[in-house]
Amino acid sequence: MKDFAALIRNLLSDEAILRDLPAVRERFEDGETIFERGDPGEDLYIVEAGQVRIFTVDEEGRELTLNTLAPGEVFGELALLDSRPRSASAVAVGPTVLRRIDRGHLLSLIRSSPELAASLYDLLAQRTRHMTDYIERLGHWARLVAEGRYDEAMQGLQAEGEISDRALAAVADAVRTMVQAVREREEQLRREVAQLRIEIDEVKRRKSVAEITDTEYFRDLARRARELRKRM
């Protein structure tokens, strides 16, 4: 399916609709924060110039980039559906111009247009199905990894990176990195365990020892050893 942001953009590309929305333009410097995860989410943005990077931060403080948006693309779309806090952070990449659309205005527009409302329900349904599919596939990859079928998991993840939307591709990439790391650690461990096992062939050992000790030379040496040491 096409990703949600693209469908919203199509929806909003209708000049008639855009004309009726109040246009608030905002400018951001390179690296300037647009919003942070946890901020109140009230508005939807369309990129007019520059780029926007969407990212989350994991528990260890590492940034995971979910998406990088170019002019014409839309973000903050989840705020359209509810007014919950932001689920990710957004930062400008290079000097950036955004068009901000107020949630209240957009909702009143949807209320007055049954056609627009139907498109929106469609979008929501598609997004939900897509996420459900994706979670099922994640479960499948996790099973493959658990069974040690790393090649199959990597192939599936590779294909995902090529066809999926960018946010999901980023997740696929993170999972690929994880599979690779798990696999390397396991191979390292297997090498160590293989080398650390000490196996003595006792039959061979006794035979080798007997070949040496059952000689006249050795018997003589063993008899004299203590005395030889003393005389050193």
Place this chain on the structure above:
Amino acid sequence: MARVVSIHSFRGGTGKSNITANLAALLALRGERVGVIDTDIQSPGIHILFGMDEEHIDKTLNDYLWGQCSIEDTAYDVGERLGRNALDAVGGAIYLIPSSLRAGEITRILREGYDVGTLNEGFRDLIRELNLDYLLIDTHPGLNEETLLSIAISDCLVIVLRPDQQDFQGTAVTVDVARRLDVPQILLVVNKALSSYDLDALRNQVESTYECPVAAVLPLSEEVAALQSADLAVIRLPDHPFSKGVKAVVQAIEAAEQE
């Protein structure tokens, strides 16, 4: 009374000569008078660690075994390598008795063999003439008659092994043979252990397999490998885990002497 320490490994390539040379250096720097004899006649090599090149080697162990000179004529003072002042300060000394590097002489001794009794007398004369506290014998891999003699006359046998199956098997044979010869002290040294190993687990496993103390587990190290052919790790890299391991072997040898 001098102590005889043989350093042996069942197969070649364990780093036996390198460990022998480093042990000798540490003992000398602790004020001991040390002789190192290279009985690895088929593939001699320990001289390089003491900075001796072929051209400066005149008489060798081969000449002695053929009755062409006395054993003390084949002993070279290699104290320069350790620093003359450091040795003099503690009253230590270090001598090397090399094997011949000449291909013809190596083939001849392999073909004709030599009298094991002569070798034994040589050890004894060397200790007396050089007034040695320690004689370290760098043995030939395997268990031929000369090596068995070296083991039999030793107060301490240091067996060097790598953590691999062939060495594990060969070490089992050497330990059994040494016990039959009543060698008073047997020490195992695991060399070339990968840094990713659990070294304590490896030590425990080797000790319980052979019922024999492991004096050190020495790591495989590029740094040491880079030196090996030409210099002594205990002098150049004294704080390296390899050098610390060699020090532990020296301490184990000395501890047995004091008992």
